[in-house]
Amino acid sequence: MQSVEIYTSPLCGFCHAAKRLLNQKGVEFSEIDVFRNPDRKPEMIERANGGRTVPQIFVGETHVGGCDDLYELERAGKLDALLASE
Template sequence: MNKVMMYSRQICPYCDMAERLLRSRGVDQIEKIMIDTNAGTREQMMTRTGRRTVPQIYIGETHVGGFDDLVALDRDGGLSPLLGNVA
């Protein structure tokens, strides 16, 4: 399974929903980078993704985007293959 990394905040309903979706697809470890508790991480996220909102999700080296992007990827059948699951 590919590594999953998510830029997040402590209070973020979309981050929580993204995590639930990922876990329902078999992801047991999500590296969370908290932009509200670690100085400089918001700027790092914005530079890396070009976006200002959380969550911002990476699967392996692929920037998936935010929650809506994750849901669309799952709906279109692309999430499981990206995770490395057998579709």
């Protein structure tokens, strides 16, 4: 199973929705709160190729994108394969 990292902030509904999907799938993930740790935001922007909004989701070294992108992978039946890949 790939490691999953998600950059979030506490008042972000899309962050909560993305975490809810991951939790429903039983996926363990590391959460990086850029509101409480603003020094991590430049790292997020660089890793996300300029993406400044949260959430920014990474599966292994793959940048998934945001919440809509995560749900699109799930709808397309591609999320499980991405999570399982080595």
